[in-house]
Amino acid sequence: xxxxxxxxxxxxxxxxxxxxxxxxxxxxxxxxxxxxxxxxxxxxxxxxxxxxxxxxxxxxxxxxxxxxxxxxxxxxxxxxxxxxxxxxxxxxxxxxxxxxxxxxxxxxxxxxxxxxxxxxxxxxxxxxxxxxxxxxxxxxx
Amino acid sequence: xxxxxxxxxxxxxxxxxxxxxxxxxxxxxxxxxxxxxxxxxxxxxxxxxxxxxxxxxxxxxxxxxxxxxxxxxxxxxxxxxxxxxxxxxxxxxxxxxxxxxxxxxxxxxxxxxxxxxxxxxxxxxxxxxxxxxxxxxxxxxxxxxxxxxxxxxxxxxxxxxxxxxxxxxxxxxxxxxxxxxxxxxxxxxxxxxxxxxxxxxxxxxxxxxxxxxxxxxxxxxxxxxxxxxxxxxxxxxxxxxxxxxxxxxxxxxxxxxxxxxxxxxxxxxxxxxxxxxxxxxxxxxxxxxxxxxxxxxxxxxxxxxxxxxxxxxxxxxxxxxxxxxxxxxxxxxxxxxxxxxxxxxxxxxxxxxxxxxxxxxxxxxxxxxxxxxxxxxxxxxxxxxxxxxxxxxxxxxxxxxxxxxxxxxxxxxxxxxxxxxxxxxxxxxxxxxxxxxxxxxxxxxxxxxxxxxxxxxxxxxxxxxxxxxxxxxxxxxxxxxxxxxxxxxxxxxxxxxxxxxxxxxxxxxxxxxxxxxxxxxxxxxxxxxxxxxxxxxxxxxxxxxxxxxxxxxxxxxxxxxxxxxxxxxxxxxxxxxxxxxxxxxxxxxxxxxxxxxxxxxxxxxxxxxxxxxxxxxxxxxxxxxxxxxxxxxxxxxxxxxxxxxxxxxxxxxxxxxxxxxxxxxxxxxxxxxxxxxxxxxxxxxxxxxxxxxxxxxxxxxxxxxxxxxxxxxxxxxxxxxxxxxxxxxxxxxxxxxxxxxxxxxxxxxxxxxxxxxxxxxxxxxxxxxxxxxxxxxx
Numbered sequence: 001x002x003x004x005x006x007x008x009x010x011x012x013x014x015x016x017x018x019x020x021x022x023x024x025x026x027x028x029x030x031x032x033x034x035x036x037x038x039x040x041x042x043x044x045x046x047x048x049x050x051x052x053x054x055x056x057x058x059x060x061x062x063x064x065x066x067x068x069x070x071x072x073x074x075x076x077x078x079x080x081x082x083x084x085x086x087x088x089x090x091x092x093x094x095x096x097x098x099x100x101x102x103x104x105x106x107x108x109x110x111x112x113x114x115x116x117x118x119x120x121x122x123x124x125x126x127x128x129x130x131x132x133x134x135x136x137x138x139x140x141x
Numbered sequence: 142x143x144x145x146x147x148x149x150x151x152x153x154x155x156x157x158x159x160x161x162x163x164x165x166x167x168x169x170x171x172x173x174x175x176x177x178x179x180x181x182x183x184x185x186x187x188x189x190x191x192x193x194x195x196x197x198x199x200x201x202x203x204x205x206x207x208x209x210x211x212x213x214x215x216x217x218x219x220x221x222x223x224x225x226x227x228x229x230x231x232x233x234x235x236x237x238x239x240x241x242x243x244x245x246x247x248x249x250x251x252x253x254x255x256x257x258x259x260x261x262x263x264x265x266x267x268x269x270x271x272x273x274x275x276x277x278x279x280x281x282x283x284x285x286x287x288x289x290x291x292x293x294x295x296x297x298x299x300x301x302x303x304x305x306x307x308x309x310x311x312x313x314x315x316x317x318x319x320x321x322x323x324x325x326x327x328x329x330x331x332x333x334x335x336x337x338x339x340x341x342x343x344x345x346x347x348x349x350x351x352x353x354x355x356x357x358x359x360x361x362x363x364x365x366x367x368x369x370x371x372x373x374x375x376x377x378x379x380x381x382x383x384x385x386x387x388x389x390x391x392x393x394x395x396x397x398x399x400x401x402x403x404x405x406x407x408x409x410x411x412x413x414x415x416x417x418x419x420x421x422x423x424x425x426x427x428x429x430x431x432x433x434x435x436x437x438x439x440x441x442x443x444x445x446x447x448x449x450x451x452x453x454x455x456x457x458x459x460x461x462x463x464x465x466x467x468x469x470x471x472x473x474x475x476x477x478x479x480x481x482x483x484x485x486x487x488x489x490x491x492x493x494x495x496x497x498x499x500x501x502x503x504x505x506x507x508x509x510x511x512x513x514x515x516x517x518x519x520x521x522x523x524x525x526x527x528x529x530x531x532x533x534x535x536x537x538x539x540x541x542x543x544x545x546x547x548x549x550x551x552x553x554x555x556x557x558x559x560x561x562x563x564x565x566x567x568x569x570x571x572x573x574x575x576x577x578x579x580x581x582x583x584x585x586x587x588x589x590x591x592x593x594x595x596x597x598x599x600x601x602x603x604x605x606x607x608x609x610x611x612x613x614x615x616x617x618x619x620x621x622x623x624x625x626x627x628x629x630x631x632x633x634x635x636x637x638x639x640x641x642x643x644x645x646x647x648x649x650x651x652x653x654x655x656x657x658x659x660x661x662x663x664x665x666x667x668x669x670x671x672x673x674x675x676x677x678x679x680x681x682x683x684x685x686x687x688x689x690x691x692x693x694x695x696x697x698x699x700x701x702x703x704x705x706x707x708x709x710x711x712x713x714x715x716x717x718x719x720x721x722x723x724x725x726x727x728x729x730x731x732x733x734x735x736x737x738x739x740x741x742x743x744x745x746x747x748x749x750x751x752x753x754x755x756x757x758x759x760x761x762x763x764x765x766x767x768x769x770x771x772x773x774x775x776x777x778x779x780x781x782x783x784x785x786x787x788x789x790x791x792x793x794x795x796x797x798x799x800x801x802x803x804x805x806x807x808x809x810x811x812x813x814x815x816x817x818x819x820x821x822x823x824x825x826x827x828x829x830x831x832x833x834x835x836x837x838x839x840x841x842x843x844x845x846x847x848x849x850x851x852x853x854x855x856x857x858x859x860x861x862x863x864x865x866x867x868x869x870x871x872x873x874x875x876x877x878x879x880x881x882x883x884x885x886x887x888x889x890x891x892x893x894x895x896x897x898x899x900x901x902x903x904x905x906x907x908x909x910x911x912x913x914x915x916x917x918x919x
Contacts, residue, residue, distance in 0.1 A: 029868035032787040034876060040795035047802045067899060070892040077885055092881045096867055109867065111877040114884075118877070121888040125895035126799060132902040133806035 010052035014061075017045035025119045026112075035115035039122025046127045055134040058127075066131060070124025077117025080110045145178050145221075146211070146264065149228075149257030153250040160246030168236015168587055171249050175229035175256060182221050185213050189616050196266065196330065212266030212330050215616025219465065220263040220394055223386040223472045228256040230591035234480055235378035237587035238487060248288060252382070255281035259387040263394055266328050268317040275313060275355075275391065279306045282388050286375040298374035301680060305368045309358030313395075316351030319344055320402075329398060333623060336402040349403055352395065353412060360392025360446045363420045367677040370427075370439045377483030380435065381591075384442040385476035393449045393468065401623035404456055413454025414543055418550040420447025425557035429658070430665040434482045434492040434565055438475070441518075441561050444554055445471050452533055455547055458618065458626050460536025465617045466529035470517055470599060474526065477514035477595035478565060481507055484588050485569060490578030494564065499574035503581040506589050508570040513596030515566025519559040519651070520644065525602045525609075528630060530555060530647075534640050552643060556650035563655050606630045711830045718837035722844060731840070732847045743783060750776035762815045763808060771801040788872040810902075 025038030050058040062069070081092035097108040152174040160167045188195050194214035201209040213221075232252060239245045258277035265271040280303070287299030323342045324332045332339070339345060356362075361369035369389060373380055383389065396413070403409060424443030431437045445467070452464035484507050485500065486492040501508040517526035537548040583589075602609050610628030618626040634641060654661055722728070739747075753773025760766035774797035781790035819827070858871045858879070868874040876884050 028870060028873040029877075030870050032791055032870065032872075034788065034870070034873040036876070037788070037791050037795060040792065040799060044795060044798055044802070047799065051802075067892075067896060070895055074885075074889050074892050077888060081881065081885065092885075094866065094878050107867065111866070111868075111874075111881070114877045114881060115873070118884060118888050121892050125891050126803075128895045129898045130799075130803055130806060132899045133803065133810050 007052045010048055014045045014049045017041055017048070021045065021119075025115060028115060029111065035118030036122055039119040040126070042119070042123045043126035043130070046123070047130050050131060050134055055131050058131055062127065066124045066128035068124070070121045070128065073117040073120025073122075073124060075117075076120065077114045080113035080117065083110055145181055146257070146261050148174055148178055149253045149260065153252075153254035153257065156250035156253055157246030160249060165236075165240070167246070167249070168233050171236065171253065172229045172233040174253065175225045175232060178260070179222060179225040179229060182218065182225060185218055186612060189213060189215055189218050190612060193616070193619065194330070201267075201270075207269060207327060208267060209270055210266040210328055210330075211264045212328075213264060214620035215613070215618070216394075216397055216465075216620040217263045219469065219613055219617045220386070220390070221260055223469060224256060224259050224263065227382065227386045227472060227476045227595070228252075230480075230594060231378050231382045231476070233587045234381070234483070234591045235376070237585050238378055238483055239376060244288075248285075248376070251281055251284045251288070252378070255285060255382070255387065259391065262391055266330050268321065268327050268329060268332075271329070272310070272314055272317055275359075276307075276310050278388055278391060279303055279310055282306075282372075282383060285379045285383070286372045288376055288379065289374065292374065294371075295374040298368075298371040300684075301368045302372050304684070305358050305365055305680075309355040309365075309392075312351040312358075313355035316348055316355060319348050319351065323348065324402075329402075333401040336623070339402050340406060345403070345406075349409065352399055352403060356392035356395045356450075357416060358392070359395070360389050360450065361420075361443055362392075362416045362447065362450060363423050364676050366420060366423065366443050367675065367680060369443055370436060371677070373435055373439045377435065377479060377486065380439065381476045381479030381483065384439065384479060386472040389442060389446055390468070390472070393446060393453070396450060396453045397464070397621050400453060400456065400461075400621055404453070410454050410456060410543060414451050414547050415454075417447045417449070417451030417454055418547060418554075420444065421451060421550060421554040422557075423447070425554050425561065426665060428561045429557060429654070429661055430669060432494040432662075434485065434494055434497075434569070435479075437494075437561055437565055438478055438482060441558055442475065444558055445475070448533070448551070448554060451547055451550070452536060455536050455544065456622075457536050457539075458622065459532055459538075461618045461621050462614055462626065462628070463529055463531075463533030463536045465614055465621070466525060466532055469602070469613065470525040470529045473595045473599045473602075474514040474517040477510055477592040477599075478518070480588065480592040480595075481511040481514065482565070484584040484592070487588070488579065488584050489581045494569070496575060496577065497569035498572040499570070500581060501570035502574060504570075504583050506593065507584055510589065510592035510596045511566040511570065513600060514592065515562045517596070517599040518562035518566065519648070520555060522634065523600060523603045525599045525606075527644075528603060528606060530644055531640055532630075534643050538640065538643075548643075552647045553650070556647040557654065559648060559651035560654040560658070563651070564658065604632075606632055708826070708830065711834050715830065715833040715837050718841055719833070722837065722840050727840070727844050730847055731843045733843075743780075746776055746779045746783065749773075749779070763817050764805065764815070766817065767801055767804045767808070771797050774800070788870070
């Protein structure tokens with residue numbers, strides 16, 4: 001599958017998909033989307049990269065070991081829930097913070113970090129499996 | 142008080158470090174901990190004598206009314222003082238005995254932790270705490286017995302000990318739970334007040350059975366006796382500690398503690414006297430059969446435990462007084478004798494009776510210690526052992542048949558034990574010096590302190606027997622029986638009482654056996670050979686059968702055929718769905734919705750799904766089948782979209798795409814045949830299963846939509862998601878906020894699954910590495 005055309009177009013596709021994935025993840029609280037779907041899209045992007053440029057390129061693009069990303073996601077999600085303990089509330093009580101940034105209001109919240117954690121877990125886990133399955137550089141498909 | 146319970150464990154954690162820093166002096170340093178505990182406990186003597194008991198209580202799980210409560214009374218204090226006192230000497234002794242051993246620090250850690258568990262056990266008032274400490278002693282003693290883990294015999298001894306005592310541990314757990322249900326309290330002190338309630342309840346039998354099973358396994362009563370001699374595989378300091386004041390005495394302690402609650406009934410007396418007496422005689426005879434000094438001592442421990450159980454069973458004031466005295470006397474002389482034997486072994490290189498003689502010249506101090514302990518074991522005046530024997534004979538001196546039987550058993554058992562005492566403590570030291578594997582010389586100081594101090598204590602306690610009576614015996618016996626017991630111990634031998642003549646009778650018997658020891662031993666060995674079956678062998682047979690059974694079961698359930706696993710899983714899914722739906726009359730509740738309302742665009746999507754399905758079935762190669770499955774999945778995602786579940790549809794799309802990718806990758810990895818050849822019967826089986834599962838799910842869904850949906854949950858979410866959770870996408874808000882904890886669990890599972898998959902892939906790759914060059918050529 002690693003034809004010239006595919007290899008040339010792939011980075012474009014991958015980039016768009018990744019940006020879209022982040023967008024989907026962030027808007028999830030109010031419109032269709034969320035960390036899970038975002039993570040799946042990002043994982044697909046990594047899969048496309050793996051198919052076109054090979055497993056090693058995909059690994060390099062991720063920078064971290066996919067399992068590390070997944071583990072960090074679990075830690076992030078868990079610790080976002082721990083924050084509420086400091087305010088004297090039960091575990092995972094959400095905390096909301098509205099920041100003024102250049103006229104726009106940016107809501108920050110612990111569920112957001114939780115969702116980012118979910119995103120990382122899904123991205124990391126699926127990439128780990130996918131990249132683990134691909135046999136050699138670009139010869140998987 | 143909390144310090145007493147925690148200090149040994151803290152010391153255990155630090156022991157390896159102390160060992161590294163203090164080196165040769167570590168034994169002295171570490172012995173300070175139990176010594177300090179001992180001194181601290183001494184401070185309790187006065188209030189206990191004055192008030193009877195000192196309760197200490199901490200909140201533990203207040204929601205369930207569980208308090209970590211301790212109860213210091215005469216009984217627990219006697220045990221705790223013995224444990225910590227002997228513990229200090231043992232730690233000191235072990236530091237020298239195992240000098241230069243690589244894992245000495247670890248050994249001391251186990252030893253201290255074991256001591257801590259034992260202290261907790263005897264001081265605990267709460268039955269749950271008692272159980273926890275009980276199990277802790279099992280675990281720590283397992284580590285101690287199996288300390289020389291490279292020897293098969295040590296491993297076997299350790300496993301045997303933990304298996305047998307844990308059978309009792311489980312029984313104890315059941316026992317205390319039932320006891321709690323009947324008596325309504327977790328604290329033993331509260332239970333003791335309402336003892337008659339328990340004795341009269343219908344559950345008395347089961348409770349008694351559980352508690353006795355626990356005590357008998359722990360205290361190595363016949364027929365659970367065999368683990369104790371095998372536990373001899375442990376280094377000698379462990380044996381000295383295990384056999385004198387701890388571990389095996391836990392069972393005796395439990396029986397003593399339960400006496401006010403369970404004791405006093407006829408069955409209690411008969412069972413305890415019966416099993417105790419049998420163990421006493423069995424242990425004494427088995428001891429005479431041995432020529433290994435350590436084995437002899439081990440078997441006499443059995444006898445002594447039997448004796449203690451018998452005395453508790455008799456339950457009269459004199460018998461209980463005898464039991465308390467004998468417990469202390471036994472702990473002192475047994476620990477001393479074990480340490481003596483350890484010293485002999487250490488300095489001469491053998492502990493075979495037939496090779497040791499005339500050691501008194503070479504090891505004079507050891508000899509003195511051995512003689513002191515030996516006199517106590519024989520029960521000669523002026524030792525504590527003498528008074529213990531007098532009391533126990535007095536306790537059994539009654540005209541009833543059970544008492545008479547017990548008296549005969551006691552005299553016989555004491556006679557045999559006295560013979561063993563003479564053989565172990567006196568014989569190796571007298572006579573002409575024989576050749577030994579190592580040239581014998583006196584043991585180092587730390588190995589002498591223990592036996593000399595303990596041996597001397599046995600005499601000192603007897604010399605101040607009046608005070609011993611009021612300070613130790615009275616509180617302990619009173620606590621045990623639940624009413625005040627007056628000590629009548631005095632330093633006088635009444636020649637007119639029949640008891641002293643019974644003692645004399647047992648000494649005469651002992652002398653007779655000692656005189657004919659070789660003949661007796663030969664006869665016993667012959668009898669042992671003639672029977673040629675021991676509980677020990679039975680244990681092996683049971684364990685072997687258990688392992689075989691486990692293997693067979695595993696092979697049956699875990700056969701490694703993926704295809705069959707899947708068949709079982711899907712068959713179960715179909716059954717689980719169909720049986721309740723059809724069996725509980727769900728079919729009649731299904732109402733078919735209006736067909737005509739399905740629009741054209743919906744028909745198109747359904748057609749797409751059906752096309753995908755047909756393509757899957759008709760596909761010639763696996764790859765086409767996988768892609769066709771994707772088509773079918775996308776159609777389902779479209780349905781979700783059409784019916785207002787964009788999140789679900791969205792996710793379904795992505796999942797379909799990724800499953801196609803991953804399945805294809807799996808295909809290439811597995812190097813499967815491109816085609817999917819299946820015999821006809823597999824086709825039928827798989828097809829039938831698929832139809833059943835699909836049909837079952839459809840039925841279930843139809844059933845669900847036929848009824849009226851309870852929308853209170855979705856109404857709640859719809860109403861509150863914006864004001865409470867600041868989000869208008871209900872699905873996402875549920876995932877990350879309302880049910881965030883579930884999601885956290887799920888993502889942890891996802892990550893763990895990925896970890897497992899990657900691990901599996903790596904093992905495959907490693908196994909395949911030798912296979913790669915061949916592949917490269919192709």
